[in-house]
Amino acid sequence: MTLANGWEMVIGLEVHTELLTKSKLFCACENHFGSEPNTNTCPVCLGLPGSLPVLNEVAVDMAMRIGIALHCTIAPSTFHRKNYFYPDQSKDYQISQYDLPINSGGYLDLPDGTRISIERAHMEEDTGKSTHVGGSGRLAGASSSLVDYNRCGVPLVEIVSGPDIRSALQARAYAAELRGILIATGASDGRLEEGSMRFDANVSVRKANEAFGTRCEIKNLNSLRSLQRAIDYEALRQIKVLEAGGSIRQETRHWDENLGETSTLRVKEDADDYRYFREPDLVDLAPSDAWQVAVREALPPMPAARRTGLLAHIPEPTGPERDAVDVVVDLDLDDYALGAIAGGIAPALAIARASNEVAAGIENRANLSVDAFTATLTMEQSGALSATQAKTVLGDILESGGSPEEKAAQRGYEQLSLDSLATTVATFIEQNPDEWNRYREGDEKLAQFFIGLVMKATKGQANGKAVIAELQRRR
Amino acid sequence: MTTALSIARDVNAGERSASSVLAASLAIVAARNEELNVFLHVDHEGATAMAAAVDERVAQGLNAGPLAGVPIAIKDNMCQTGIPTTCSSRILDGWRPPYNATVIDRLIAAGAVPVGKTNLDEFAMGSSTETSAFGPTRNPLDPTRVPGGSSGGSAAAVAAGMTPLSLGSDTGGSIRQPAALCGVVGMKPTYGLVSRYGLIAFASSLDQIGPFAATVTDSALLLEVIAGHDPRDTTSLPEPSPVLVAHVNDGVAGKRIGLVRELVEGADEDVVNAVNSAAEALRAAGATIVELSIPELRLGLSAYYLIAPAEASSNLARYDGVRFGLRVNGDDVTAMMEATRTAGFGAEVKRRIMLGTYALSAGYFDAYYGQALKVRTLMIDAFRRAYDHVDLLLGATTPSVAFAFGAKSHDPMAMYLSDVFTIPTNLAGEAAISVPFATGEAGLPIGVQILGPGRSEAQLFAAARVLEIADGRP
16 A cells, blocks of 8 residues: 555564463463462462473464464474563563574465465463553553563464565454464464454555665554554654654654554664573474374364355355455354355355344354254245344344244244235235235236235234245235 | 491381481581581471381381482572572572472482582582582581582582482582592483473583482482483483493493593693593403593583573573562662672672673674584584594593682682583583592592493493492492
């Protein structure tokens, strides 16, 4: 995307995702968000003298899932120590991967077809969480700080994209697609609000096709909205500086959500020298070919393939139908849509009901089996339930479980069986012979006249299509 | 004092009680610890309870383990639940570990009775115990001299007869050098043979726990108990503990042993003479002695003094006043950390943290740390080539017998040279043993060093046993 005066953004994202392991990366402590502070700790994750890390194999498995899903090469890798003093880091160094990451050289295709390169997806441990008391809530100026080490040692994978992203919107699309992929792999729950995914954005601007400009890194963005806003702000800030004849200083910047601004956190000259060196407490990591194959084979289809699969059922999808497919995949409702389609439901109807009604009650999805979903839509499709009724029945099942027949009966929908509809239609034909005759002679508009009468009589619960079908049968 | 082997045999047979053995041990500690400063902490209560538990097992007719009732001293850089653990540093002031090192678990399971924690150079950085924040240990054979270091307390505990066994750790010679200076047997096992879990790290890629004992057989017995894979240390070798005691008397007949020029170079004449007579003794026992030169060994000291401080600078970062040990308050968290580390660490530790930080810094990494790693590879290759021709290597453990307090403590380079013969084994991750052989200046003991490739412990004990017998200790 080209901005005013021929400017273009160049963006690369570093995305940290926590892995959904039961235990931490180097010890057996529980990996759980929301526990009482400092309850999920042991000598290893507290960095007590003499303790040693032991690599969690499940975390390696999950890191490989992510790598494979992003089309990376999995290679023998090593761990390094990244040394810096900070109270929430118990050992005052972080165990991370450096020059030899487990995954490298992959890519991610955005829904619009743009390919973003993935430089690497490496493993590392998370830090604890500091709470700064007094001052602005940041370390500087705080009167005291409290540290919770429950998060210390939680496994992370950091996914580093190439500088291939060209707009804030595209960055958001990348983050959303990556989130979908991570959830699909089962390696992450993608819960942004719990910090399961966090974004750092490297932003620079240039005139189209010129060399890359100097970049600034915006740290710790924790929602898609912040990501998009921060990048837009930062790019415009840089353009303003450059157009005024200034130059961009390479630095790390902080995004203030309330002010809607980025500000300098530290300049490059002040950056820590992390003194990386090989972690002598861990041996090299070289997952066997058999392990890699097993991970690859166990991987479920990724969102892009699932979208393609659903869209293949609709010959010429409309915009809203494409959106519905996106929702179904994003919310992992594929089973409903595909199950109903397999059960003979029109694909567009199956996808629409999944993306609207099931999505609306998604927190109770356990109450609605794929079979009950299909049965409800079968009743709708046959005319036994109107569209409105079918939606209500789906809502009722999501609320409290049960079958569509049961819920329809509770709502008093049974009189709307086809038999009773036929009786109602016959009555109105008898009462309105002129209109009936004109309809029989080909005045299709009069179908609406009869539908109106039936709807009025049934308080809107009849199925319009079923009324037309009955009229046509009697014509 | 009787050997560990005989104590365990007698205790299991019900001929002596573990409690009486402990009482005898504690009596010697009480008599000499004030003078020698061997123990920083004696765990009377815990040791008494553990000895009673051993006696209880024996009373029930159970075997109480291969070290039943054997008192053992632990270098104070290994964690034992609830026992003050200091690394002889002020920075760990008041810290009591909530867990046992793997070696402690294994000792207790084998019936041994840990009696307390011994003095060392601060964070194992030194060769005389003079860098301990709690004063130096005195050599039991001549209290005007150093016991060596860093495991000086553990060597002295055995030399003074306080305990028949003790544990040390060896990063560049910290078991073998004090063993030599105190006249006891000290073994640095193959890297990974003994779990490091619970050993407070100095230089992780070099550190290895090993045994001190008065006899070669006791040394082998203790190593058998503590060795073997530990899932809590991923660098530990994936194999069970080797059979050692059964091979102690295998001798050296038919073995080829290399007498290495660089492992006696610069040593005092009495030390060189002792090594030559050791070679004669081994030849007399049927070994072929080959004189050889491994010039790469001369590079060991400089590589070591980059690699070990580099790892230490990272390992010692956690002593920041935030979670445990000493805290000296400051205006903000950075000031607190600086004040804590300034007050908590001694001069030698600070020197090595500075050296290591520098060696790892951007712009210097390749020239220093990176270069040292290459030298380390050269060293490994040089040893491997030597072992293509010979089974074991022979040399001195230290350039001199025990030296006087203050003789080297103001000249770091002179002190570092104490470890010139022992360092190469650590860099290569291999095994070596120091065994007393002959005496030198002032009748003080001399340590002869036998080196072997990885997993050669059984051969090293057998060769050391030949020297022990030749030296008049059958």
